[in-house]
Amino acid sequence: MVMGSVPEDVDVVVIGAGVGGYIAAIRAAELGKSVALIEKHKLGGHCLNYACIPSKTLIHISDVFYSAKNSNQFGINANEVLIDAKQMLDYRLGVSNKLEEGVGFLCRAHGIDIIKGEASFLSSSSLQVTEGVIINFKKAIIATGSEPSALKGFEFNGTDIIDYKKALMLDRIPKTMAIIGAGFVGVEIGTLYAKLGANVSIVARSDLLSGFDRDAVNIVKKRMEAIGINIILNSNPMSYSNGVMALDTGAAVNAELAVVAIGLKPYTKNLSLENTKVDVDVNGFIKVDQRLYTSDPNILAIGDVIGMPMLAHKAMRQGIVAAESSQKDAFFDNAVIPSVVFSDPEIAVVGNISDPSLKIAKFPLTALGRAIAFARTEGFVKIAYDSSNTVKGIEIVSDDANALIAEAALAIEMGANLEDIADTIHPHPTFSESLQEAAELGLGRPVHFFVKK
Numbered sequence: 532m533v534m535g536s537v538p539e540d541v542d543v544v545v546i547g548a549g550v551g552g553y554i555a556a557i558r559a560a561e562l563g564k565s566v567a568l569i570e571k572h573k574l575g576g577h578c579l580n581y582a583c584i585p586s587k588t589l590i591h592i593s594d595v596f597y598s599a600k601n602s603n604q605f606g607i608n609a610n611e612v613l614i615d616a617k618q619m620l621d622y623r624l625g626v627s628n629k630l631e632e633g634v635g636f637l638c639r640a641h642g643i644d645i646i647k648g649e650a651s652f653l654s655s656s657s658l659q660v661t662e663g664v665i666i667n668f669k670k671a672i673i674a675t676g677s678e679p680s681a682l683k684g685f686e687f688n689g690t691d692i693i694d695y696k697k698a699l700m701l702d703r704i705p706k707t708m709a710i711i712g713a714g715f716v717g718v719e720i721g722t723l724y725a726k727l728g729a730n731v732s733i734v735a736r737s738d739l740l741s742g743f744d745r746d747a748v749n750i751v752k753k754r755m756e757a758i759g760i761n762i763i764l765n766s767n768p769m770s771y772s773n774g775v776m777a778l779d780t781g782a783a784v785n786a787e788l789a790v791v792a793i794g795l796k797p798y799t800k801n802l803s804l805e806n807t808k809v810d811v812d813v814n815g816f817i818k819v820d821q822r823l824y825t826s827d828p829n830i831l832a833i834g835d836v837i838g839m840p841m842l843a844h845k846a847m848r849q850g851i852v853a854a855e856s857s858q859k860d861a862f863f864d865n866a867v868i869p870s871v872v873f874s875d876p877e878i879a880v881v882g883n884i885s886d887p888s889l890k891i892a893k894f895p896l897t898a899l900g901r902a903i904a905f906a907r908t909e910g911f912v913k914i915a916y917d918s919s920n921t922v923k924g925i926e927i928v929s930d931d932a933n934a935l936i937a938e939a940a941l942a943i944e945m946g947a948n949l950e951d952i953a954d955t956i957h958p959h960p961t962f963s964e965s966l967q968e969a970a971e972l973g974l975g976r977p978v979h980f981f982v983k984k
């Protein structure tokens with residue numbers, strides 16, 4: 532199906548309408564260029580339809596459900612709290628549909644031709660869409676994203692061995708679920724289903740959230756265990772049949788569903804890159820320079836398909852930069868990219884917090900008024916700063932870490948020092964005060980925290 536008129540010649544063609552691609556298309560149109568956006572599946576790509584938005588929608592629902600059942604300390608005794616999984620799924624699908632419609636509206640409003648189909652390159656200046664539509668372009672931006680990595684012996688079958696997409700599309704709460712992989716996807720999906728009442732096991736060959744600060748992970752691990760999640764580390768799943776997963780340690784896990792969440796790999800299937808000069812690395816990621824150009828002078832690439840970190844907001848920023856870079860000098864040169872694990876509590880980190888040459892100020896939420904009021908004192912803010920007090924990294928473990936980390940990212944982009952954060956008035960009573968308090972602590976003048984000299 533072709534939506535809108537099909538152009539034969541365009542200034543910019545964008546392949547993939549995920550968060551990277553549609554944003555690149557909009558910015559290119561804002562620059563006055565003729566733009567075609569090719570998508571073989573759904574506008575909004577994985578983020579809007581299968582990943583970020585669905586997972587955060589379901590996490591929110593699971594939080595509401597779990598809080599309703601576990602708020603005795605506030606004097607709330609809800610005897611019977613029920614979840615209707617079909618209604619929950621309808622809601623989650625409705626959110627994605629609404630956002631997809633919004634993307635379509637914005638693209639059409641900008642005069643972008645949305646073409647439904649699979650693009651494959653014919654040369655460095657032309658491509659073909661499935662139906663045989665041929666497009667000649669001056670510049671192409673590849674934004675084809677990623678796909679879930681498969682695990683040998685645990686091939687996805689869409690019924691009881693599933694990937695994250697299927698796991699975020701269930702119309703029932705399974706009694707038991709085993710998640711293979713303890714990265715952010717496994718932790719988020721495991722926590723949400725555990726809160727909805729499933730008996731969840733997480734099996735991982737290494738550590739929980741490896742790569743993240745242990746101080747933060749230990750808090751999350753404790754909470755996951757309190758919710759009832761069985762975390763099995765340093766173990767490999769060997770087989771799975773009749774609802775039983777056997778591990779190499781000899782242990783067995785009951786699970787009516789096995790969710791394989793061991794990572795993502797770049798998606799370039801059927802793009803026919805061999806007809807261009809585009810190079811990929813050993814892992815299949817498209818190689819780009821700081822202007823986001825591939826080794827082909829007509830072709831740029833952005834988002835998951837060019838490598839780590841595979842995050843929507845990185846893809847979005849690269850979408851803007853690539854569109855500009857296709858027309859003039861522009862560089863993807865952000866100092867930092869924040870990352871958030873939507874665990875309970877959330878972990879958000881930006882910049883460098885592990886360099887031993889940096890000093891660390893750590894403010895615990897046990898000393899924060901709002902955290903005490905909300906009974907959410909398990910967490911902290913850590914600021915890493917250098918000898919001139921310039922902020923180099925910030926980590927936040929708290930309920931609102933997802934929102935607070937933006938201030939931290941801005942601070943680092945602007946070259947802020949501890950005084951800048953400490954002397955900025957932060958509203959009270961909010962979790963944001965913990966950033967200010969951590970900065971005060973770094974300056975040796977804490978207000979709500981006593982350090983014996």
Ligand SMILES: Cc1cc2nc3c(=O)[nH]c(=O)nc-3n(C[C@H](O)[C@H](O)[C@H](O)COP(=O)(O)OP(=O)(O)OC[C@H]3O[C@@H](n4cnc5c(N)ncnc54)[C@H](O)[C@@H]3O)c2cc1C
Pocket residue numbers: 546547548549550551552569570571572573574575576577578579581582583584586587648649650651674675676677695716798800801802833834835836841842843844845846873
């Ligand atoms: C469970 C989960 C939760 C996540 N949560 C978050 C989060 O909370 N925050 C965050 O920042 N990141 C999150 N991510 C990561 C985020 O989803 C990705 O980083 C983001 O979607 C990448 O965007 P993209 O534009 O590069 O690619 P995608 O969103 O993957 O879009 C690529 C698009 O290209 C299309 N396509 C591919 N090949 C072709 C072709 N040849 N022709 C036409 N179209 C094609 C695909 O159909 C797809 O729509 C999550 C990931 C997972 C798995």
